[in-house]
Structures are given as C-alpha cells and as structure tokens.
Amino acid sequence: MSTTLTKPLHRFSARHAARLPLMVTATLLVAMFSIGSVQYEGFFSAQVLLNVLIDNGFLLVVAIGMTFVILTGGIDLSVGSMVALSTMLTAWLVQQNGLPLALAVPVVLLVGAGGGALMGWVIHAFEIQPFIVTLAGMFLARGLCYMISTESLSITDPTTTRIAQTRVLLPGGLFVSPAVVIALAVLALAFVVLHHTRFGRTVYALGGNESSARLMGLPVGRTKVMVYAVSGLCSALGGLLLTFYMLSGYALHAVGMELDAIAAVVIGGTLLTGGSGFVLGTALGVTVLGLIQTVISFQGTLSSWWTRIVIGGLLFVFILLQRLFGGSRQAE
Amino acid sequence: MTPPDDTGARGRPARPDRAPDARRLTEHRLFWPAAVLAALLLGNLALTHDFFAVRVQNGHLYGSLIDILQFGAPLILVSAGMTLVIATRGIDLSVGSTVAIAGALACEHIATAKDPGSLSTVTAAIAVAVGVAAAIGLLNGLLVARLGVQPIVATLVLMVAGRGVAQLITDGQIVSVSSSAYKMIGGGYWLTLPFAVLLAAALVAVASLVTRRTALGMLIESVGGNPVASRLVGIRAAGLLVTVYVVSAVCAAVAGLMISSNVSSADGNNAGLWIELDAILAVVIGGTALTGGRFSLGGTVLGALIIQTLSTTIYTLGVPPETTLVFKALVVIVVCLVQSPAFRARLSRRRRPAAPDPATAAGDLTARRQEVHS
Amino acid sequence: MTAPPTPRTPARTPAPASTDRPVLEARGIRKAFPGVLALDGVDLRLFPGEVHALMGENGAGKSTLIKVLTGVHPPDAGTVSVDGDPQRFTEPLGAQHAGISTVYQEVNLCPNLSVAENILVGREPRRFGLVHWKALHRRAARLITELELDLDVRMPLSAHSLAVQQLVAIVRAVDIQAKVLVLDEPTSSLDRDEVAQLFALVRRLRDRGVAILFVTHFLDQVFDLCDRVTVLRNGRLEGEYRIDELTPVTLVHRMVGSELSTLDELAETSHTGTAATPESADTPFLSARGLTRTGSIQPYDLDIHRGEVIGLAGLLGSGRTEAARLLFGADHADGGELRIRGERASLRSPRAAIAHKIAFCSENRKAEGLIGELTVRENIVLALQAARGWTRPLSRTRQDEIAARWTEVLDIRPADPEAQVRNLSGGNQQKVLLARWLLTDPELLILDEPTRGIDIGAKSEIQRLVSRLASEGTAVLFISAELEEVLRLSHRVGVLRDHRLVATLPNDTTLTPDRILGAIATGATS
Amino acid sequence: TTEPAPTGTTGGTGKGSSDGKLVLGFAQVGAESGWRTANTESVREAAEKAGITLKFSDAQQKQENQIKAIRTFIQQKVDVIAFSPVVESGWDTVLKEAKNAGIPVILTDRAVDSQDTSLYQTFLGSDFVKEGQEAGKWLVKEYEGTSEPVNVVELQGTTGSAPANDRKAGFAEVVKGDPKFKVVASQTGDFTRAKGKEVMQAFLKSHEDIDVLYAHNDDMALGAIQAIEEAGKKPGTDIKVISVDGIKDAFVAMQEKKINVVVECNPLLGDQLMELVKKVAAGESVPRRVEVEEGVFTQDQAAAALPGRQY
C-alpha cells in the first residue's frame, strides 16, 4: 500500500520562503550603498563600510544576544542599561580600583551573564512577562550605574588605551578595530550555535510554540534561562567594546540602545513573536541602521529635526520595499 | 436553526463546591493591581501622615492624591489606547511622538492665532491636533494591517520621525502660550476637580462602554487571541487594527494636549519622552498580556495610577535621583512578583510545607496557568 | 440490535498472566482544576507487552490522567510509579527520561521547524558536538518511511495538513526508545490506511515488550487492537477489564453509565442510503467549475444543492481540505468559476463567503478554530457576532441563552458557559466549534472532520443534527476520514485522489466503503 | 596584523570643498532644549556670514553618534572639526584619529578631560561649575545678615548629565560654607517644564516651608513657578527662584517678579567660533580657552535686557 502524499508543487519556495526576506534586505542594502555612493563624494569606499562596522560593532554584539531572546518569543529591554553598567563597571574597576583589565573583563562578563540568567529564571519560575522583568532589569542596571557615579569616568589605563587605539590593518590601506573582529567572531559563533547545536534548535522550538516544546520534552526552563544569560553576556561584551570605543564609563551611555537592538533584529527579518529569523539578518539590520546614520552624516546639512525625520523616512522606505519585494507573509 | 429538544440531559461531571468568596475576590483580575496601589498609598500615608489630606484651595481640591490623578491623567489615556493595541497583539511605540506632535500643533496654532484666548481658536487647535494624530494612527494601522509590517517596526518609524516633526513644528523652540481656555484642558478645574482627570475618566469610560457594550471588545480579543481563527470566523481584522491604532493615536494626542496645556507650552523634544514605556508597563501591570487577547481597561487605569503614585512617592520620600531607578526597579519587581500566581503558590508552599490541603492545592494550580492543553 | 446492558462484570480482572508487575502504575490519582474535579481516586496499571485502552466520554478525564502520568500536571493526591519506583515528574522531560513516550491529544509540535526536526529535536544526531544535519534528515526520512509515508522531511511542518502533523507526532514518540508509549487519540483524523499502519507499528512495539496506553473513541479500534481497557466516568475509575469480557455495547454502557438512546444509535451502523438527491433539478446552491488553486488542488467541478449532503472521501492529503477551503474563501482560488445561487461569485475572504451564508468548520480546532482565552459563550457566539458587525452586539441575555441551549444540545461539559475554552477537554472543544457554526443558520455548511475526538454518544447526536439540517434545506459538505460516517450521511460522495476530484458517486445501496476505496485506488472517474 | 593606528592617512587641509571655501564639521549634541537650538542657529548663521561651509550633524544626545559623526567628518576630509561634547570623557581615540588626519579640533560649550592637550586646539564655552557658583553667591548675598535657617529645594537637570553635575557641585560648594542654608530636597526634573512642575508640586506638599528654589535651567524653573502659584504662594516673594540659562521666557518671568535671578549661560557663540575656525585653519595660534560672555541678571536688569534676548 502506498500513501498518496503528493508533493506540493512549490516545494522549493516553501522551504526557502523564510530566507527570501534576508535576500531582499541584502539587496536593498546594496542599493542603498550605491545610491549613497552616487550622491556623496567620498562615500564609495570600502572604509566607509568598515566604519559602519567599527561604529556599530557593539550594537551588533548586543543585537545578536537580542536575537536569541526574540527567537524564543521573549524580549530583553535591559540590554542598553547593561551596556552602560558594563562600561561603568570596567571604568570603576580598572580606573578607580586599579584592577588589571584582564581581571576586570571576566568580572564584567560574569555580571552580565549572571544578571541575564537571573532575569531568565524569574521569567521562567514565576511566569512573569519578559517585558516587565527586563524592564525592571533595565531600571536596576541603570540605577546601579548612577550609584557607582553620576559622572563620566575616563579610562587612562595604558593597556586599555592601547587596545582601544589598536587597528587591524587590512590590505588596501583599510583598517578595522579589534571590536569589529570580535563582533564578527560573535556573529559566526551565534550562527553556529543557533543552527548547529541542540540548544540553538531548542531556541527555535521554543519560539515556535512554547507549550508544545514543553510537551515534546524539551528543556524549556533551562533554555529560557540560558537565552537571557546569552543576551546578558552579549550586552556585557557589547559594553566592553563600547568601553574601548569610548574609553570611558558613563551612566548615560547607550540610552535607548535596547530599541536600536530590537529594531535591528526585527528589520533583519526576525519575527517578534519568535521562532522565525536568522542571526545573519540581524547583522544586516545593524548595517541598515548604521548606513542610515552614515548617509545622514554625509548629507551634513540637516537640522536636528530633519535628521530625525529623514532617519524615520529612510526606515520607512526600507521596510516598505522590504515588504513589497519580500513576499506576502501576513502580520502575525 | 433551532436545536431539537429531544436530547435528554446526561450526567454532568462531578464538581467540587465553588470556592469561598475570599478566594473569588483574590482571583478577580483586578485584585492584585488594586492591592498594590493601595499598599503604595498606605505606605505613603505611613511616611507622610497628611498624604491623604485634601483641602479646598482657590475653589478647587488640592492635595497629593489630586496631584497623582492630575499628572496620571495623560498616562492613563495613553495606556488606555495602548491597551487596545496590545490586545490585538500589537504595540504602539509612536505614542510619545504623537504626544509631542499634538502639543506642538496646538500650541503653535494658538501662539500664532490673533486671539489666543478665544474658545474658537482653542477648538480649532484641538481639532488640528487630533486630526493629525488620527492620520498618524491611520498610517500605523495601514502599515500593520495592510502591509503586514510587524507593529513594532511600523510604529518605530513614527517614533523616530515624529519627534522630528514635532520639533519642526515648533522650530526646535519651546512654544509658550497664554490662553486660559487652553489651560483648562490640562491645568484647569471643573466642579473642583482637575479637568484633565474628568476628561480622562470620561474618555476611558467611553472606551470601556464602547468595547464592552458593543461587540468590539470581544472581536479585538479574538483577533489578538487567534488571528487565523478570527479570519475564518469572518472578522474584518484589518478594519479593527486600523481602528485601534487610530484610537491609540487620538488618546495620545489628547494626552499631549493635556501635558502641553498643563505647562502652557509645547516642548517638541521632551514632551511624552519615554511615555510609551510607561504606558506599556501600565498595561502589563494591569494584567493585559503582551501576547494579545484578553484586555482590561480597568487594570490599565490601575497600572497607570501605580506608576504615577510611584513617581510621587519618590519625590515625597526624597529618594535621591541617583537611587531613584534602583528604587523603581525594586518596586516593579515586587509588583510583578506579588501579581504572579506562581510566586504566591511557591510562597504558600514554603510557608506550609507539604500541607495536603486539597483546596489550596487546587488554588495553586490556577496559578500554573497551563497554556498547555489537551 | 438493541442489546440490554449485560450484567456488571467484576470491576477488577487479574493482570495478564504473562507478566509479573506493572511497568507503569498510578494509584489514587486526584486532580482538581478550579471548579472541576477532573480525576478522583483513579488507578491505572500498565503491563509490559500489552495494549491498554483508556476509555471514557468527552471530559471523563482521560487526557488529564495522561498529563498527570507524564508530569505535565502534578497530581493533588496519589502516586505514579514506574517499574515499582514512585516518581514525581515535574516536566514531561522527566517522564521521557523514565521511559515514557507520549503523543498528547492535540498536535503539539513546532510549526516553524521542519518535519525532520520535529521528529528529532532534543535528540538530534551529533558529530563533533554539532547537529549532524545529514544524518538527521536521513534518520527522519527512514522513520517516516517506516509508516509508509512519503514526504520531504525538510519542509516546514506548517506546510502539512493536520493529519500529517499527527503522524509526525506519532513518529516522534515512537522513535524514543521507551518502555511505555502513550497515545491520546492518535487516530482522530487518520484514514483507514494510516490507522492500519499505526496498528501494525503498535503491535510490533507490543511484541517487543513495550506497554502501550491508547485512547480513542472508535470502539472497533479498541476491539481490534487492545488487550485490556480501563474505563473512566466523570473523573472516576469505573473499572478495568479484559477486552474479551466486553462487547461494544457493554463497553459503552460502562462509559456512559446508563441505558441510553445512543446505544440504539450504535447498532445502526448501516448507512441510510438516500440516493435520491433532493431538488437536484433546481439550480444548485453552489456550483464550482474548474475551480483550482495552484499547488493545492487541481481544477474540479462540484454542485451542491439545497438539502443535499455531499461527502468528500479520499486518502490522507488527497486535497479534501484544500477543495473545501476554496469554497469558503479561506484560500483564494486562482482559476475556475464559482456560482452561488446561480450567480457568479468570487470569494476574496471568508467574510465574503459568510455573507453568502456559507459556514466552514475547520479540521484544526486548535490553530484555526477556537480562541483559547475566550469563554465557551464567546466562542460559540463569535461567528454570529462577526456577521452582525460590532455595532450590533448580541445582548448578554441572548448570548447566555444561546450558549446554554447549545451546551445542552451538544452536551458540552462542564456546562459552564464562562469556562475558558482552552480548559475544556478536546472533544468538548470540538463541540463548541460545531455549535458556533451550526447556530449561524448557514445555507451551505462545510464540515471538515466535525466529529474529531468526539465520543460515540455525541457523534450520533451530531450526525442527527446534520441530517436534520439537510432535511430542512441546508446544503452540507461533509468531510471525514471515517468512511462509514460519510456514507451514513451523504447523498453523494466525491472521491479525491492526488489533489484531484476523481469521481462523484451517488450514495445508493450499492455504495460501500470498499467501492469508494476502489475508486480511490483506480482513480477511475465514473 | 594588529598595529597602532595608521598615521597621516590624509594630512594637510583644504580638500573638503571644491570651491575653496573652508569646511567646518560641527557635531552638535542634539536639540534637547530651546537653548541648544539657539546654539545651533547661532553657529549656522555665523558660518554663513563668515563664508564657511558648514557640515552639521546631530547626535541625538548620544556620544556614540557624535563619535561616528566626527569619523565621518574625517572621512570627508573637512578642514576643521568643532563639537560640543555630550560628556567630558571618552574622546581620546577619535580625537587621535582627527589629529592623525591633520584636522584641528575646537571644543565648544563643554570641555573634555583628555590628558593629551594636543588633541584639540582650543575650548570655547561656558563653565557650568562657575554658573552654579554664581547662583550660590547670589543666594549668600541675598540672605546676608539673617541667621534664620533658609530651606532650599533644588531641581536638578538630567541625572548624570554634565550641566546637572557641575551646577549642583558649584552651588553646593558656595552654599555649604554657611550652615543656615539647608538643601531640604533635591530631585531631577530632567530639564523640562512638565517634570519641573510635577516635582515642585510634590515638594510643596512634603515640605512646609520652602524659602528658595534653585533650578538647573529656566524650563524647570518656569514649570515650578506654575506649581508654586497653584499652591497659593507667590514665586519670587514667598519662594525665591534662582535659575540658569537665560531664555526669553525666563526674562519675562523675571520682569513679572516671578524669578529673582538668572545666571546666564550663553549659547550664542557662533561668531566667536568662526573667528577661531579661521585662525585655526590658517595655522595661527589661539588661546587654549576662550570664555563666552555671560552675565548674572537680576529683576531690576530684566526689563532692560529683555528686548535684546534672541532665544
């Protein structure tokens, strides 16, 4: 006996439909860069693109952590404050307390991961909405910054400054900062984790349907805690990169970065409801935001408010085109 | 069709007796938010004993409680609009910008008018502000409903651009107006009560009447609860979505009028800054889930009042600004733990180790709120 | 045949002689939900190498018992032991580790993952610590073919029909090397062939010494497969029996607890055979010509008259659901012509179809039917309310009236219109969904697997309702995996194969399930 | 291959504009207040008047953005970079890049705390600490001779922002010398009118006898004045009001005797900036620190000064 399970005609497209928005986003990005190059003198250079990475490496790392959380259908509002806390903590430990950088870094990463895990545990154990728990985390981390100091703390520690001013030279007179290398490494790692480990696949399963995942015997609680820990770790790392970028710790660093990170993830094609998306899309999302910034800077004639309007407008055009070319996935 | 009458009643499943009244009360969805609010207020009373004192001054009521209501009014409005959006599984980040735009438009209109004090000028200003806000809501709604853009990005566009627009309107300056008619909206009194409070109460009352007395509320909840099923039931989700975003924007606009009227000036950059976060927080504290579905406007109002009371508490207690956020964080954590049935269940389990009381055990399970279901 | 209920057999029968002690044993399980005592002192024993049926009416507590056994719900009282050791599972994962593998009632899989991943997620084959995708796909494909299915395991699960999803869930559970396999209504939307496949598989497992707990509402399946049966009634244990002690009638008697007209119904298995199509001369209510949708259904012609019941038969994935969805505007047809009441119509959305007084009761109640958070009352009135628009609300009294009436007619339990639908048992949820559409007074009623998961008593009630509706002039399109049911109700039967309507057979006395199967096999157009 | 930053990627100046005009890259903090907008406008107008091409970038109050903007200016090879730092710290890396590219940098409005003073040419702007001190001095003078306790409430700017930190510190420094002054409450009003009013309203309820209000900027003071009036007290009389910035509305209020004193913080530094830009671009030496002309205005000066206020 044979079961007639006729294959649907659009097998290819069904399987690859999920990746289409990613390709569309990449194409739009190329188009945006081309238009910028035609429009502005000095725009068409590889260094401009690399600068986008240099200036957004920390955001990329933070957004990667956010991708994990959003893929499970959660959200983490604490990342911006966690970044600020990391800069503050690093500056405080290294500058005020004279701790060597090599010791401060693991401490900061541990604080980030631990804070994230704690939030994840509260979310899981007490079944409280992630939004509210991570909002409390956001208040708390920012508040702790103020408690360390309301002033901006400069870092003059020689190791830190040297690392901060190191440039990785590339052929053709191009250069990037070590932060870019780290961010790209984190991206590659995140890709492998999400697509090639059990933990990563459980993340997707959780986003697809949490109660099903539980009934399928997947370790829901552990995964949730880990996902928030990853996000906390990434924001701590992002904070460290920002510390190198700014050479200072400041309570008002990274205000609103959580929104940038969420926007990057969602523009990159990840569904806020979870279960669908790619970390590579997040990288594209960050690039989109960064490129918009660059275009604005190159324009150089916009008043403050027109800056905002144009950022919004470019974002609008971008998502509009993304929708028009990216197939007709209905809003969830 | 009329079903046949010949079906005999069959055996009903066994049901334990209904829970006693006390438990029913604590199970009411507004119980915990209300309890938290009461606790906050009583805490204040303990620290500042004339906290509840309300006296009449200049012909209107005056006191901390009145302040909480008056400053809470805009947040209540924004949160009420946000509640409807969240009930459809959406989110509206653009409310803060809408607040700023509405204030800017109205003040700019009044400031440039020949007769700033006249009722007609103010009415026109309000109409302009609300009209533009409705257009903003329409844009959000169309992006979400027609183009299927995720709500958070759709409204992010106007969140970013909107504040720019507000500043464009005011030319980056703070526009001051002196118009007693306009002042009425956010800073005036009527029947000894702040007009803003009456206005907010009226609008929220209208919203709950419209959603609960018509089928609107149920349809919104079903679209938020299961969009696929709602489509198959023939609900016009697109129309509903557009409606809720327009309502949210209009609520934000009225809040913007209140805020700008209260200080007689429009600040394109700062008016309503981060109010979207507070509003979402109020909605969530009020018991509406961000995943959509069931909503409770009453809960949202309580949530907004909790947030406003918290700010007032911070000012009254003299919490230094550096520790304000830590204080706030702790309160938010306590609020959500208290509201969490799972937490309460754990707590009572710890207090009475292994007491095999079936009634509580059953109560605990409400707690676990099993989404998992056969 | 109206058999009088046989005298009660002793409640306990000795355990099968072949075994010593139960692999899974539950004692005195008690489980209360707010307002409902779902289980009250229930015992269950499962021995290695037996197939054990768990029977009971809708809402009797079967699924709850299974959830308690597998750690989804903690019991309020009672013990669960595996191989004699008491266990307290807090997560399904714990039960899995203890060797209990479960297929829960609704499809509980992740729609966003591929079929292969759904089968293997959590146990992916790994190489160097990373998921070995090739091996994963190979293994999934092999498992799938064991059930003689043929599908691309890389496709997302959501691209497949509910029945396929159900099979995937079974494949997942079977793959886990377990001592105990629990199947909660696995056959509710499967065809004969799949059921046969599944049974063959179950027997193989049983012979290997696996204990199988099996829930179904199909009596013949119980008698076909099971060794023993435990009967629940209203959350209480009614008794445990060897299957050879029982007849279908006595078993139903145990489940229902009293002598009822449904027992008569049960005997009436032969189809009514009303071949004469009423009013066939008139213009049909709905007529499709060459209606098609690329990738889901080939062009088909179909006329449905007022007062006529058309059944659709076909194998798993043959396109019955797809064909029906086009008639409701749930999917958009991209070819062909549709006439309603003789006039051309184009259904852009379900709303348009509803405006033409068409109703469609989806096969997938969880994903496409109910709004879990809303109450029974709200779910019941939802379609009617949506049709009226939000400005014309049904008054609360009216809603209560409707809800109470339909709760009574379909015997929805608990009879509490304010209960959240997601807390109802599977069969009762299905009744709620049916009530929603039955009360809209449609002129064409499309029922896709309407009796999925519904117990025998309620099923005959629903069949009676459908017949009565048809006799009052409603056109009905009836889709069911159960051919007998289709034959019992339909005036004509459309046969689908490979996304194509291959035949429309009048249901005269000569039409038998075998003839339909023949038509499917040959694909012959008559 | 990691190495110290490449040096002299461009070197020299004058490549930024094709028409031979000087190009100034100006990275503004944002547009958070009317004061800031006046500051921006002043720079814009002065640049036009001086025939300098202005590349303007708005950082929306974020240091990251400002650093990005400066990088872009370097990329675009402008002649001079000027910026108002969001905060003092954290500029070394990007300033080094500018130095390596041979682009001179001018700081406006706020200083940076760089150890390496070769990183910028000059600083043009106000001294927030001094403003706080001025406010304190006025207070001390006002209550000279009395020994009764004076209760002060303070409305701080955005927590952690440089003006808030400095104005608080400067004020405290002067006032702490005399024990009769007591800051009974100090809370942030985020530099906005709405917040200023809200916080003041709470202060008025929790503190019976407030004698003086010190607000870190005019907007908060203006909001607080409304709160004082609604409480049935007279601002300027029952509660003395000290404010910083000097926007037009504050002068109006001062004229109405609602504010007692305004410590000016002058945003109109455009012309001075353009002077410096030209000099710096030409390689001339400039002083390390140029202060903007600022004053302290009291009620009797208000009427005279009001017509001249531009913002």
Ligand SMILES: Nc1ncnc2c1ncn2[C@@H]1O[C@H](COP(=O)(O)OP(=O)(O)OP(=O)(O)O)[C@@H](O)[C@H]1O
């Ligand atoms: N999470 C829950 N909350 C409240 N009541 C529940 C919950 N789960 C089940 N119940 C109730 O417990 C009783 C038993 O339900 P259960 O799902 O076990 O029935 P069942 O025997 O599996 O029925 P069916 O044949 O319809 O699947 C029902 O009355 C149901 O309403």
Ligand SMILES: Nc1ncnc2c1ncn2[C@@H]1O[C@H](COP(=O)(O)OP(=O)(O)OP(=O)(O)O)[C@@H](O)[C@H]1O
């Ligand atoms: N969105 C889709 N994309 C691709 N293929 C699909 C999609 N939906 C369904 N299919 C395929 O079309 C086939 C027909 O499904 P349909 O639901 O019509 O089957 P059916 O005849 O109703 O049978 P049953 O309900 O018993 O599964 C299925 O094999 C399924 O794999």
Ligand SMILES: [Mg+2]
């Ligand atoms: Mg069940």
Ligand SMILES: [Mg+2]
């Ligand atoms: Mg089907």
